Amino acid sequence: MNILVTGANGQVGFELQRHFALLGNVLAPERAELELTDAHAVERYLQTHRPQLILNAAAYTAVDKAESEPEQAKRLNSELPAQLAEYAAAQGAYLVHYSTDYVYPGDGEAAWHEQSPTQPLNVYGQTKCAGDEAVINSGCQHLIFRTSWVYAARGKNFLKTMLMLGKQRDSLSIVNDQIGAPTPARLIALATLHAWQQRIAPGVYHLAPSGTTSWHGFASEIFKQAEEADIALAITPNQVRGIPTAEYPTPATRPLNSRLALNKLETALGTAMPHWQDQLALTLKEHLDDASL
Numbered sequence: 001m002n003i004l005v006t007g008a009n010g011q012v013g014f015e016l017q018r019h020f021a022l023l024g025n026v027l028a029p030e031r032a033e034l035e036l037t038d039a040h041a042v043e044r045y046l047q048t049h050r051p052q053l054i055l056n057a058a059a060y061t062a063v064d065k066a067e068s069e070p071e072q073a074k075r076l077n078s079e080l081p082a083q084l085a086e087y088a089a090a091q092g093a094y095l096v097h098y099s100t101d102y103v104y105p106g107d108g109e110a111a112w113h114e115q116s117p118t119q120p121l122n123v124y125g126q127t128k129c130a131g132d133e134a135v136i137n138s139g140c141q142h143l144i145f146r147t148s149w150v151y152a153a154r155g156k157n158f159l160k161t162m163l164m165l166g167k168q169r170d171s172l173s174i175v176n177d178q179i180g181a182p183t184p185a186r187l188i189a190l191a192t193l194h195a196w197q198q199r200i201a202p203g204v205y206h207l208a209p210s211g212t213t214s215w216h217g218f219a220s221e222i223f224k225q226a227e228e229a230d231i232a233l234a235i236t237p238n239q240v241r242g243i244p245t246a247e248y249p250t251p252a253t254r255p256l257n258s259r260l261a262l263n264k265l266e267t268a269l270g271t272a273m274p275h276w277q278d279q280l281a282l283t284l285k286e287h288l289d290d291a292s293l
């Protein structure tokens with residue numbers, strides 16, 4: 001079986017390649033081999049390699065930049081999934097697609113369910129939402145995993161930013177009113193593999209660890225666990241100040257409530273999702289192991 005992983009150099013794509021390696025012939029073209037903004041190149045690639053399973057982890061993920069580059073965000077986040085879904089529907093292939101908490105309106109305090117109405121607050125979220133709709137409406141066999149606050153030992157993410165800033169600064173101000181669950185890319189790949197192997201019913205699923213926190217809570221826990229792991233930093237956990245979103249203005253509006261209900265995926269997989277703090281410990285260990293190589 002040919003398995004196409006798009007965005008293979010990204011956080012999730014990298015982990016997917018590793019997790020699906022034993023299941024078939026994993027095709028993982030990087031940008032230099034396949035430019036995904038080029039719809040003709042994508043079509044040629046699909047017709048040449050005829051993947052039976054597509055794991056679409058490519059996306060335009062620069063949330064603030066998307067506000068000034070909506071066309072690029074639209075191509076990657078809306079049109080590419082639509083094109084992959086059209087191919088999958090025509091060829092009887094299976095499409096696994098990834099989406100985000102940023103499709104939801106972010107009001108209230110209740111967790112979103114997969115059937116909750118979407119109402120994205122920024123260009124990134126709008127383009128991701130249109131991608132989800134295209135996949136759902138295509139009629140192809142699909143799984144859409146909506147996840148949140150993705151990080152990993154490698155790549156560009158909040159954990160890496162905090163470790164870098166924590167070495168340079170002795171105080172930080174981090175928003176404490178946006179609530180969600182930080183999700184390691186490895187957990188996403190592992191859950192995807194289980195979902196595929198267990199042939200769970202097609203559809204939309206939330207995929208995140210259990211428990212929730214704020215970005216401030218996540219940063220504080222990063223510095224607490226880093227201190228326990230003897231990572232040399234200029235900052236201590238109590239030097240991280242919590243601030244409201246209004247004090248950290250950004251080009252893109254971000255949702256305050258990114259809580260995702262997990263029961264649909266937990267029931268389908270027959271297992272409870274692990275807690276985000278334990279997942280952070282695993283990822284920090286991975287970071288330390290990589291650094292020591």
Ligand SMILES: NC(=O)C1=CN([C@@H]2O[C@H](COP(=O)(O)OP(=O)(O)OC[C@H]3O[C@@H](n4cnc5c(N)ncnc54)[C@H](OP(=O)(O)O)[C@@H]3O)[C@@H](O)[C@H]2O)C=CC1
Binds near residue numbers: 009030147155
């Ligand atoms: N990051 C997050 O916090 C969250 C992500 N998600 C979703 O999860 C999925 C995976 O995200 P994540 O792994 O974090 O994303 P990354 O930003 O880490 O990776 C995106 C990948 O897409 C590739 N890519 C982007 N544009 C092009 C292009 N024009 N041609 C070829 N390749 C391209 C990038 O290539 P290159 O390496 O060359 O730049 C990179 O490999 C996405 O669907 C995202 O929307 C959902 C919730 C949170």
Ligand SMILES: Cc1cn([C@H]2C[C@H](O)[C@@H](COP(=O)(O)OP(=O)(O)O[C@H]3O[C@@H](C)C(=O)[C@@H](O)[C@H]3O)O2)c(=O)[nH]c1=O
Binds near residue numbers: 254
């Ligand atoms: C660096 C920094 C960030 N922040 C805030 C800004 C923001 O609200 C929050 C997180 O910052 P980020 O830039 O990582 O946020 P952002 O890029 O919006 O993260 C999002 O990315 C997309 C792709 C998703 O799909 C979402 O699930 C989510 O992970 O922390 C501070 O308050 N202080 C700081 O010093």
